[in-house]
Amino acid sequence: MGYPYQPHHRETTVLSQYFGVAEARTLDGWKKRGGYQALEKALGMAPADIVNVVKESGLRGRGGAGFPTGMKWSFMKQGDGKPHYLCCNADESEPGTFKDRELMRWTPHALVEGCAIAAYAIGAETAYVYIRGEFTEPLHWMNEAIKEAYAAGLIGKNAMGTGKRIDVHVHKGAGAYICGEETALMESLEGRRGNPRIKPPFPAVSGVFGMPTTINNVETLIAAIPILMNGADWYKKMSLSNPKSTGTKLYSVCGNIARPGTYEVVMGFPFRDFLYDVCGGPLPSKKFKAVIPGGVSVPIQSMEEADATLMDYEGFVAQGSMLGSGGVIVIDNAQSMVAVIARIARFFAHESCAQCTQCREGTAWTTKIMERIRDGHGTTEDLDTLLDIAEQMTGKTICVLSDSCATPVVSGIKKFRSEFEELIQGRRFHPVVSAVA
């Protein structure tokens, strides 16, 4: 972690090792720490060889979907005569997730380097880093880093003196969660409303400006650097669980927990140890009640499920949830699950792009009914109505925002039904422990 606390001894800090080290933000500081050696190495390799190393390493997308990165890169048809583009998704807005913000504000050069490597590997001359507008600090540091990298000739029309052109540009978003959806991001980059596109065609065929495009999360692109330097086998070995999930993963931890922050552990780390040991456990005199392990879009876990989870793509699925973006939201027994879920629903109602009826209407009505129950005006039928709406919202829309709103509602009713029923039956929510000043 490194900021605001020292790394825990059970963390494996690969990407986060310079968090809190202001010097690592500058070009000199980054070079002193081995910066741009991976790019130099990459530019001496054939693009297909880079793709193979990444494929071999088992690296999977760190933005939420977990798609194998090397395979994604290999979809880009080389020599098709069309301009290729790389988009870096830095529109981090999934509630609970803030790891990319830390990566960009402490190690901006790592992202410039990662973008340059990936752009070269997929045959692109231009990389756009789409950063959400609220991230003023990451925007500042990324702009500075890009300026330094151009001035030093590391990127530009003659990147590192190799005669290859690699441009990296920052594009500032303007406040829309949906622009973190890959096709909405491309629409937004083109100067349009951020409405997701129907797939196919997939971005590798027709992406931004109608050209073959690869889009990767910040963490994914930065992870390519140590993979190139240390080799695929080194990366593959960082797994305690299964060969399908390799390497380290950053987790943003927030909510009712002693030490919130960004942590990095190897795949397969026991979730129980992570929550109680690495992150310091519950707040004084409180107990954990539930965890949302991958940002608000993934199913809520009960503590029994969380305690049994091994932290990797398959491990979270086996215990009723998903790894998602690694945004761990911890909820303790002083919170009402109904209030938490109502607030999540309101987030999605606010952020729906309103293209699809199921989502536009579904998110709004889910919010109204959830807030009605929270305020003590719910009826028993409301629970069935919520589940019915959720059913209509799942798998029926252009993108998965609609599904993401239904997920916490369905998992919440399934796992914490008694809290809903108590409110409906006129008994207010009683926190187990009264609030401590």
Add this chain to the structure above:
Amino acid sequence: MTPPPEILGGLESPEYASHDRAAHAPYAPVFVAGSAARRELDELMPRYPHKMATLLPALWILQRERGWVSEEGMAEVAALLDLTPAYVKGVVTFYTMYHQHPVGKYFVQVCTTSPCAISGAEEVAKAFLRHTKAGELGVTSADGRFTVIEVECLGACGFATPVMINEEFIESVTPEKVPQLLSRLA
């Protein structure tokens, strides 16, 4: 017994509600030839294969220069980029960070999305409303200095509650810190 947290605003929350547009000066174009704003925009053009891709950056420049994005501003940007004013308005209304009405000198955004909500964000929002005398979310204080809104996820959930005052991003704000944060502002 603590009642469940009551959520401020709601879907119908009157963001950027009361303001008298007529009180503001007539529109002076931002992107006139030779101006710094125009140069800034021209430098962005070669980054993209189409002019239209500079629409979001152009709107950012406009808002920085004028404080908000007015209909006249939209028309100016539209003419520059060979778009229609209606198209530009469609884009402006999609994104929450473009102000479609004038806002206070200090625009305060308090994150109250779930992770912050369970960490006491609502009390922070209330403290801002109280100390800025804005009183209500989305309404500018009588002295024109403050507009306070709730914002959906600022992406710093581990530093609850994050607050943005104009371009300044402040972590770990508690209700107790609000008076001190405001006293620094001119």
